[in-house]
Amino acid sequence: MEILVCVKRVPDTSENEIQLNQTGNDIERDDLVYSINEWDNYAVEEAIQIVDRVGGNVTVVTIGGEDDEEVLRREMAMGAKHAVLISDEGFDGCDGFGIATILKSFVQKGNYDLILTGVQAEDGAAQVGGMLAAMLDYPFASLVNSIEVLANRVLKVTREIEGGNREVNEIDLPCVLSIQTGINEPRYVGMRGIRQVASVKIPTFAASDLGIAPSSVGEAAARVKRVDYFVPAMGKGAEMLEGSPEEMADKVMELVKAKGGFK
């Protein structure tokens, strides 16, 4: 099975305290530590496990710049056979529709049976996989938390629905699935593995290679634009306890008791 996994490099929230920049139009990106989007990492692991079972190849693709090669190499160290960088200055300012349009052009140059994305990235939109599927007229399932390969180019997939329940579906190949965290246990990638792929040449496609007019997908074409960032003011905010650990512990104990927590 030829599997394409669409991945994204995102700020690593476990490694950074993310701040807004001075003008409030972006997060402060200097000195940020980036990593692979967590959902995408599960998707790559799932692709590798499927190929281990039924044969085939895993290709990872991202849209971005030179800096984004690091996540492609990381996923190659994990076991993806091929990596592709799609890069063009004209793509700056794309909305989700633009990203899906670019990916569609790339998919149509290849011959993939299965396309995986993460459910969502740091912008929480959960949109690119579903848009890509609709553009390709492929079937789509979101929030996928298990995949089984059946006969006759059909997959059995389960989707995460409410209350921990799972919706079981059969879906024809080729298809697009968005992968939920927890579907597997992504393997560890050590420095040694990354070093082994450090000098692999990663092919790069520009807009012209994909037959895309940048004006059709970049900022000018985006119907959805972010205007600014701000720190949300939800609710009244917590009363922050101060003092020594002992003092704070005593206060918590008192409060739990007062609220009927224990007698």
Next chain:
Amino acid sequence: MPRIFAYVIHRGGVADDSAAELAAAARKVDATASPVAIVTGWGAELDAACESLRPAYSEIWKVGNEALAYPNAELVRKALTSVVPPGSMVLVLHDHFGIDLSPGLSVKLNSAFVSDALAIEGMDGSFLRLVRQEVGGQFSTHVRCDISTGAVINVRPGAFKALEGGAAGQVVDKSAAAGALTAKRRYVGTVVAEAGDVDITKYDVLVSVGRGIQEQDNIHIAQELADAMGAAVSCSRPVVDAKWMEKSRQVGSSGKTVKPKVYMACGISGAFQHLAGIKGNPFLIAINKNPKAPIFQVADVGIVADLLEFLPELTNRIRETRCAAAK
């Protein structure tokens, strides 16, 4: 102004409570809007669901087809693409179904898509201004959406205050417009979640751990605190994803819904999917080493501390007090 539709989900012949939230969201787009509910399904359940919407919507479009008896997003998308007039705005709840349906629907309607809107601030020319969140709720953004070709807007559950109106609406049968419905994805069945060893929905106090607990070997720290208080340990999604705890312990929209008196969120950032599982307005104590964690905005009391130091301290204080009281 484009015509505004609300895609309403239903179960067992009753429209979901979110129908009134979508009606409220429509009024935020246009205060004079008279949104139309669209309901898909089949048979008596569909008829009853449409009927249940008459107080809230002045017009209800019923799309009945045997193939729509179960809400398969691919089939619903095809039906809506045929039924919804070009250039319309469609509001959908951002739940597991809306995530499945809306991105593809926006492509097929050739309209813009905004996901997981928390607030709608109204029109500015042909642009709709909305508020979204990024980076797990740490930041909000204003988003401007060009709706001149229509729009599909996914609305966060619970973000809009339900609007009940005395509408006495009419049900209009649009079934004939849905066209032929076949899908390359077929619903097979639903697997119900297994019950776990501990039923977290039965406890007055929950010590809930998140990613901040760092590793499985640290969970006993929370368990000891819970034992000292007669509480249970629950958790957020990353803890289950990492296989540190059973799925039956997870609080959130994809886990259990709990109604304790006291909820101690330990190392939990406060994603809305997690908060959606906490009902009954418990006293919420948040302990997190990141002073900017979104959980502090919704908690009653906040403590900036390292869990691995603070939780054992708290356990000790509780044990000492209880020992002293027993003497």
